[in-house]
Amino acid sequence: MNGLVLGGTSSGVGKTVATLACIRALSDAGYDVQPAKAGPDFIDPSHHRAVAGRPSRTLDCWLQGEDGIRRNYARSEGDICLVEGVMGLYDGDGSSTAMVAEALDLPVVLVVDASAGMESVAATVLGFREYAATAGRDIDVVGVLAQRAHGGRHEQGIREALPDGIAFLGRIPPRGDLEIPGRHLGLHMGDESPLDDDALAAASEHIDTERIVELARSPPPATESPERPRTDARIAVASDAAFCFAYPATVERLRERANVVTFAPTAGDDLPNCDGVYLPGGYPELHAEALADSSALDSIETRAADGLPVFGECGGLMALGETLTTVDGDSYEMAGVLPAAFEMCERYQALDHVRLRARRKTLTADTDGILRGHEFHYSSADVDSDARFAFDVERGDGIADGTDGLTEYQTLGTYCHVHPANGAFDGFVDSL
Structure with missing residues (x-):
């Protein structure tokens, strides 16, 4: 499938709105x-899905x-893939928009804030294109989308100033x-505040649209992933407003290898009756009262003590703890499986790509195994002195003192x- 990348000059330039307008x-x-979305974000893809009608990769x-x-x-x-970038085109050492474009050999359309410029828009695009050559990057900037641009003389001035080889693909009016609207962790979700x-x-x-289709191209072929046998395991996946940060590929992989409810x-x-539980991240802090009254958390507490494998990520980790305290100071009891109390903070406590090394065999990795992931959270953890990691x-930062992966019984919780x-997740399925 042909595709292209919508990269921005910086964060906040309006990539998401431009992407939605193109979709x-x-x-x-x-x-x-x-x-699709470059980077580990869960929120922008929810807006993609609301407009495109299918999950964002x-x-x-x-x-x-x-x-x-x-x-x-x-x-x-589909017929064409639109990849929304992350931050500015070249920003990010773990996985920038440029790195994703290079890996897929897709052309880049630059989203530029044109609210106060015409020729300066052209100069910006030219600078981003030429920087690729001077930095030894294989980035093909082929077009521009003018964000917050008026029509008439404003649009015409941008068109005429663009250098050869850069197509004017349209504008987003102011x-x-x-x-x-936004909040901690980013924008509101697509089903909460759609455009x-x-x-x-x-x-x-x-x-x-026709020029976008003409410029799109297909990436190199993918190598086949190793086959893993399907199991008869039944995995319960939490899915609601509190647990809404699950990559589509994660649920797809679980369904390929097990029965998912x-x-x-x-x-x-x-x-539900199950052999294992997956609690994705999300916003448990916004639904703490409902979770405190949840029969599901009570059942998880009981079943986890009996040895049911439970895997919680970030928000799922918080729900598996003893208590969750909101920024207003209200404290609510959670599942109580893991020996930690969580408290929401006014500022984010961690934001980075993460590399973890397993101390022992866990639900998701063998001893000394490496996991690469991402953390972004506003909560802090007060962990009991006898907690095991x-x-x-x-x-990255982890949970406490350079460690992550709180574990108790057959339960694992991680930021x-x-x-x-x-x-x-293959490891998770194989452990059931």
Whole structure:
């Protein structure tokens, strides 16, 4: 499938809105669009899904490696893939937008804030294109999307100033109803605060869809991943507003190797009959009262003490702890499986790509095994003195004192989000 990358000049330039407008424009023109996101984000992809009607693929060199990225891309469906970048085009040592574009050999369309410029927009695009050559990067900047640009003389001035080989692919008008509200961890989720449909439709009218299709190209072929046998295990995956940070590829991999049943703890669902539990990240702090009253957490506490394997990531880790205290100072009892109390903070406590080394065999790694992941959280952990940890942190912050992976019984909780490309979820299935 042909695709291209929408890279930004910086964070906050409006990549998400530009990507959504392109998805809408291509969809209205009759194309089946596969969205994707460079980097480990869960939130922007939720907006992609709301507009495209299908899950957005996660493409991250640190989490997946180049082969993993190509395999994940190859699982996509549609006529064209639009990859939204992360931060500025060249920013990020673990997995930048440029690194993803290089791994897939996809052309780059630069999203530029044109609110106060015309020729300066052209100079910016030229600088980003020329920087690739001087830095020895194989980046092909082929076009520009002018964010917050008016029509008429403003648009014409940008068009005329662009250097040869850079296509003007459209503009996003400056409208207040094209803003997505934010909070800690980023924007609101796509099902909470979707862009106004009429505003998005109006913005999409200024996108040159046929030129986008002409510029897109296909990546190198992916190598085959090793086959793993399917099991009869039944895995319960929490899926609701409190546990909404699960990569589509993770659930796909679990379904390939086991029977998956979902449940919603905040909606009153009890824990289904299962051989293992996966609690993804999300916003347990926004639903702490509902979780405190959840029969599912009570069941997890009981079943975990009986040896049921339970794996919790970030928000899932917090829900497995003893208590969760909100920024307002309200404290709620959680499952009580892991010996730690969690408290929300005003500022983020960790944000980085992570490398963990297993101290012993765990649900997700063998002894001395390496896991690559990502952490981004606003909570801190007060861990009991006798707590046991499964991982040493070689990059990142972890839970406490250079360690991560709180473990008790057959339960593992970590601040680190992992991707199935590194084998963590195969390990989980094999441990059941």
